[in-house]
Amino acid sequence: MSKQEIPYKIYLSxxxxxxxxxxxxxxxKNKPAPLLNPGTGQPLTAExxxxxxxxxxxxxxxxxxxxxxxxxxxILSFYKMYRPSPLVRAYCLEEKLGTPAKIYYKFEGNNxxxxxxxxxAIAQAYYAxxxxxxxxxxxxxxxxxxxxxxxxxxxxxxxxxxxxxxVSYEQKPFRREVMRTYGASVVPSPSETTExxxxxxxxxxxxxxxxxxxxxxxxxxATKNPGYRYVLGxxxxxxxxxxxxxxxxxxxxxxxxxxxxxxIIGCAGGGSNLGGLIAPFMGEKLRGEKDYRIVAVEPASxxxxxxxxxxxxxxxxxxxxxxxxxxTLGSDFIPSPNHAGGLRFHGMSSTLSQLxxxxxxxxxxxxxTSVFEAAEQFARCEGILPAPESSHAIRAAIDExxxxxxxxEEKTILFGLTGxxxxxxxxxxxxxxxxxxxxxxxxxxxxxxxxxxxxx
Amino acid sequence: MSKQEIPYKIYLSxxxxxxxxxxxxxxxKNKPAPLLNPGTGQPLTAExxxxxxxxxxxxxxxxxxxxxxxxxxxILSFYKMYRPSPLVRAYCLEEKLGTPAKIYYKFEGNNxxxxxxxxxAIAQAYYAxxxxxxxxxxxxxxxxxxxxxxxxxxxxxxxxxxxxxxVSYEQKPFRREVMRTYGASVVPSPSETTExxxxxxxxxxxxxxxxxxxxxxxxxxATKNPGYRYVLGxxxxxxxxxxxxxxxxxxxxxxxxxxxxxxIIGCAGGGSNLGGLIAPFMGEKLRGEKDYRIVAVEPASxxxxxxxxxxxxxxxxxxxxxxxxxxTLGSDFIPSPNHAGGLRFHGMSSTLSQLxxxxxxxxxxxxxTSVFEAAEQFARCEGILPAPESSHAIRAAIDExxxxxxxxEEKTILFGLTGxxxxxxxxxxxxxxxxxxxxxxxxxxxxxxxxxxxxx
Numbered sequence: 001m002s003k004q005e006i007p008y009k010i011y012l013s014x015x016x017x018x019x020x021x022x023x024x025x026x027x028x029k030n031k032p033a034p035l036l037n038p039g040t041g042q043p044l045t046a047e048x049x050x051x052x053x054x055x056x057x058x059x060x061x062x063x064x065x066x067x068x069x070x071x072x073x074x075i076l077s078f079y080k081m082y083r084p085s086p087l088v089r090a091y092c093l094e095e096k097l098g099t100p101a102k103i104y105y106k107f108e109g110n111n112x113x114x115x116x117x118x119x120x121a122i123a124q125a126y127y128a129x130x131x132x133x134x135x136x137x138x139x140x141x142x143x144x145x146x147x148x149x150x151x152x153x154x155x156x157x158x159x160x161x162x163x164x165x166x167v168s169y170e171q172k173p174f175r176r177e178v179m180r181t182y183g184a185s186v187v188p189s190p191s192e193t194t195e196x197x198x199x200x201x202x203x204x205x206x207x208x209x210x211x212x213x214x215x216x217x218x219x220x221x222a223t224k225n226p227g228y229r230y231v232l233g234x235x236x237x238x239x240x241x242x243x244x245x246x247x248x249x250x251x252x253x254x255x256x257x258x259x260x261x262x263x264i265i266g267c268a269g270g271g272s273n274l275g276g277l278i279a280p281f282m283g284e285k286l287r288g289e290k291d292y293r294i295v296a297v298e299p300a301s302x303x304x305x306x307x308x309x310x311x312x313x314x315x316x317x318x319x320x321x322x323x324x325x326x327x328t329l330g331s332d333f334i335p336s337p338n339h340a341g342g343l344r345f346h347g348m349s350s351t352l353s354q355l356x357x358x359x360x361x362x363x364x365x366x367x368x369t370s371v372f373e374a375a376e377q378f379a380r381c382e383g384i385l386p387a388p389e390s391s392h393a394i395r396a397a398i399d400e401x402x403x404x405x406x407x408x409e410e411k412t413i414l415f416g417l418t419g420x421x422x423x424x425x426x427x428x429x430x431x432x433x434x435x436x437x438x439x440x441x442x443x444x445x446x447x448x449x450x451x452x453x454x455x456x
Numbered sequence: 457m458s459k460q461e462i463p464y465k466i467y468l469s470x471x472x473x474x475x476x477x478x479x480x481x482x483x484x485k486n487k488p489a490p491l492l493n494p495g496t497g498q499p500l501t502a503e504x505x506x507x508x509x510x511x512x513x514x515x516x517x518x519x520x521x522x523x524x525x526x527x528x529x530x531i532l533s534f535y536k537m538y539r540p541s542p543l544v545r546a547y548c549l550e551e552k553l554g555t556p557a558k559i560y561y562k563f564e565g566n567n568x569x570x571x572x573x574x575x576x577a578i579a580q581a582y583y584a585x586x587x588x589x590x591x592x593x594x595x596x597x598x599x600x601x602x603x604x605x606x607x608x609x610x611x612x613x614x615x616x617x618x619x620x621x622x623v624s625y626e627q628k629p630f631r632r633e634v635m636r637t638y639g640a641s642v643v644p645s646p647s648e649t650t651e652x653x654x655x656x657x658x659x660x661x662x663x664x665x666x667x668x669x670x671x672x673x674x675x676x677x678a679t680k681n682p683g684y685r686y687v688l689g690x691x692x693x694x695x696x697x698x699x700x701x702x703x704x705x706x707x708x709x710x711x712x713x714x715x716x717x718x719x720i721i722g723c724a725g726g727g728s729n730l731g732g733l734i735a736p737f738m739g740e741k742l743r744g745e746k747d748y749r750i751v752a753v754e755p756a757s758x759x760x761x762x763x764x765x766x767x768x769x770x771x772x773x774x775x776x777x778x779x780x781x782x783x784t785l786g787s788d789f790i791p792s793p794n795h796a797g798g799l800r801f802h803g804m805s806s807t808l809s810q811l812x813x814x815x816x817x818x819x820x821x822x823x824x825t826s827v828f829e830a831a832e833q834f835a836r837c838e839g840i841l842p843a844p845e846s847s848h849a850i851r852a853a854i855d856e857x858x859x860x861x862x863x864x865e866e867k868t869i870l871f872g873l874t875g876x877x878x879x880x881x882x883x884x885x886x887x888x889x890x891x892x893x894x895x896x897x898x899x900x901x902x903x904x905x906x907x908x909x910x911x912x
Contacts, residue, residue: 007470008536014463080464081548081839092537092611110566112841112876154836155548174881180888181835379637380610383537385568420568422878425630432636 009086010253017084018248019071021241024279025351026067027286030358032237032350033325034062036312041456044322052219054229056127060238069241071123072130078122078155079245082111087253088417092381094401101404103397104259105417106250106277107384112178113148115342115387115419116273117233120242121145124231125152134227135159139189139214141168142341143175144419145233150182160184161228163191163217166209175423189214196220212316212331219320234270235315235324235349243276250414251280261292261414263400267392268296268305268363269342271349277416278361285360294361296352297392299371300440302335304328304348305356305363307446312456313347323454326353329441330449336439342389342418346449366395367438372431374398375421387419388427465542466709473540474704475527477697480735481807482523483742486814488693488806489781490518492768497912500778508675510685512583516694525697527579528586534578534611535701538567543709544873548837550857557860559853560715561873562706562733563840568634569604571798571843571875572729573689576698577604580687581612590683591615595645595670597624598797599631600875601689606638616640617684619647619673622665631879645670652676668772668787675776690726691771691780691805699732706870707736717748717870719856723848724752724761724819725798727805733872734817741816750817752808753848755827756896758791760784760804761812761819763902768912769803779910782809785897786905792895798845798874802905822851823894828887830854831877843875844883 025031034043049058060069071079090103108116128136135158140146146162153160162184169176169188179186189209190197194217200207207213222230233239254260264281266274274296284290296305304327313328315321328347329335335344348356355361375391377398378384386394397415404411421428430436481487490499505514516525527535546559564572584592591614596602602618609616618640625632625644635642645665646653650673656663663669678686689695710716720737722730730752740746752761760783769784771777784803791800804812811817831847833854834840842850853871860867877884886892 011467112835112839114878151839155839173885174878177881177885177888178841181832181841181884183836376637379568380639383568383607383611385634385637422570422630425633428637429629429633432633 006089006257006259008091009088010257011086012084012249012253014080016252017079018245018252019076020068021071022068022244022248022279022283023063023066023241024244024275024282024286025064025237027283028354030354031064032354035322035324036456038314038323038454051223052230054124054127054131054133056130057124057238060241061236072126075122075126078152082118083245084249085110085246087250090382093378096377096381097398097401097405099401099405100408100410101401102410102412103401104261104412104414106246106414107417108246108273109384109387109417109420113144113151114422115144115148116243116246116276117145117148118151119245119276120233120239120272121148121152122155123242125149125156125158128229128231129156129158133158133229135161136229136231137161137163137218137222138231138233139163139211139218141165141211143168143172143179143423144342146184146186147175147178148233149231150179150184153184154182161218161221162186163189163214165189165211165214166207172423189217191217193217194220215316216320234272234345235347237351239272240275240279240349240351243272244279246273246276246416247279247281250277259412262411263293263295263413265295265297265393265396265400265413265415267343267389267416267418268298268348268352269389270345270347271352273416273418275349275352282355282360295396296356296361296363297396298363298365299343299392300365300367302329302344302346303365304346306365309450310353310357311453313453315347323456324350326350327356328453329446330452332452333446333449336437336441343392364396366392367440369431369436369438371395372428372436384417385421386417387421388424390416390418393417462545462713462715464547465544466713467542468540468705468708470536472708473535474701474708475532476524477527478524478700478704478735478739479519479522479697480700480731480738480742481520481693483739484810486810487520488810491778491780492912494770494779494910507679508686510580510583510587510589512586513580513694516697517692528582531578531582534608538574539701540705541566541702543706544838546838549834552833552837553854553857553861555857555861556864556866557857558866558868559857560717560868560870562702562870563873564702564729565840565843565873565876569600569607570878571600571604572699572702572732573601573604574607575701575732576689576695576728577601577608578611579698581605581608581614584685584687585612585614589614589685591617592685592687593617593619593674593678594687594689595619595667595674597621597667599624599628599635599879600798602640602642603631603634604689605687606635606640609640610638617674617677618642619645619670621645621667621670622663628879645673647673649673650676671772672776690728690801691803693807695728696731696735696805696807699728700735702729702732702872703735703737706733710870715868718867719749719751719869721751721753721849721852721856721869721871723799723845723872723874724754724804724808725845726801726803727808729872729874731805731808738811738816751852752812752817752819753852754819754821755799755848756821756823758785758800758802759821760802762821765906766809766813767909769909771803779912780806782806783812784909785902786908788908789902789905792893792897799848820852822848823896825887825892825894827851828884828892840873841877842873843877844880846872846874849873
């Protein structure tokens, strides 16, 4: 099909939008390792998980076999408010790079949460509502997930309590105000509203909080208050299931125009975006039908795939959550300064970790300054101001396109543009002023953190 | 056509997108009054305007007769990067209001400038490039227009100098950083880079600047530097011409599904959005083919249509620009505190002013707290965080829909959702904290300001 016939942006009609999520685990020969009870070292049962998570979400978490899950009507309706997201042909970027490569991106930032997080937020809120719950609790760092969840709970009329790391609560008031606009109660963590919060405040009176502590508070409130459950925006199998809508839409749009990607690229923090984008393509690869190159891009400052180890670890720094088997830098690992808040997680989705261990994907890491250079170049050509997280994928896509320029190969590249950078302008300012850090962890730092992994 | 058959969002295909702008002046019996030279009191000629504005834009400004203007290919390509904008059926808002009315909105916020401003920015930058110029200068207050212009000049490889009111430059660093990302040089105004800036700084050493002063600096730089021209984001006839793409797309989308609006609502500051949205509908009305209700919504704090007078006035507070005949509160008018920065202009487009004087449109004013109430209600139903400016139109649309609820009428309402509120969260915070002002000007204040109008 010629260049002229493929529009800048491919939008699916409502009829063409996926009606089911795809569960990539169903096609995996080696299933992802189960979550373990940190006390007993035994796989967690549904009964153990249901006091924390909604019943239906627990079922989805543990189901490694069902290939397709119907998307409930109410979620489909909500999706129609901001989906389909466009699949965009980056004609202008290609021209600027002078590459024969064809670059496409799936843009998930055209909604008020500013990212793909909304795809799972509405699903998790829906199942909470169906279960007759009053509300949900969660933690948020920079606030992208908290915003998405607030939007979803506002739509369904559920209560939403967000524990926001105190330093972000104070320094990022804009995200907080978006959440309040959607009716969420936003509590700076640590707080006096929980036992764990009180304890930490007594121990460290001046603390500005941490994600680990915010998780602990959110889980405590969910388990102590009848009618509440805890929800999480990444890492979990259920989240990857919901996010498969990204990849399914991309695949339908590409199939419609006879486009086949050679390389699929996504940024990876906990894995929600990457897992969603690649899902149907990985399915074909697992079934031996196709052989795409699939590339995870992570920050050099937090390189769990490229420099971590594959082992059981805590998902939270507070070490109160279940153990997950994953590529990890150790739950004590403190990444060097990096503004891509969504990619600072020490571990990685168990599903993606297993796929990586089995050789179905590659991983690469990129340094922050080069990421912002790519972000700025992309913004000037394509008009969209990308989030720092998403810009990791842009960097890798540009690098692949430049390789094509050298070799003359007309490869087709698909990457995930997960969100917009409107709330990341402090980072852009540092970049413009030449004050950005490219510090990466030393081998000793990583080894020290990995040495503290729980013994299973 | 039944509810089921109309999708949530109507996107035109690239083939369906308008290829021409529509010049509403061509169908006006009473043409808008010409710009006058403040020195001579005579209509400004093309020769007088060309040292300030690009040649082709001057021609567009003065052309009251040509009904359709071809959109150049390069601009069409740029439009395809972020257009068509969706026409959205507000199903969720309708349900929440319990109204029989059908509400549609044309959403212009899905681009990095966050508003419709980009439609004219790319056109003005294009003609500057075609004329072989090096760059353009402009002023910006809150930064929406400056952002749009930076995106357009980055795309075309033109230099862009933005004079940003000093208080905004310091207090709104995010907008400034977006402009820098797109390669614009952003100068806090008043500055030492111009004669007028130096003079004002000498006279008022601690001043935080004003839009009037920023305009003066931008115009000075444009006229003193070979290869530069000045560009403006609203008020002018040429801007309304470019913005007609909003209304044309909306009309094509509605015609496609057999939808006909009874009421068309837009917020009005300088008139760029309202003029663009209503253009083709107003054309039908002027030609006697249809009879829509067309409603301009302005803030009660800056009510140029509803409480101003129709007379010649300066467009800028510095009184260096041409005189325009318009509904005005006087160029000395200082609006009471209101966060809808884009609606704080003392005057109004000459074209819209003439249409209003001739009875083709209505106007209404709304108070700030009620605007933010509407904004929050809309955000919770429809997912989009609206800009305060756009929320004036939401307020009026909700009020019309509630009237339908009382009367049982199934009216079709179309309103313009001009942009997003990501950079307006300080205002949202004030609203959440109950610190918002609903102060409106007294009759005496308006009379005093109008008494100072230039004598023509």
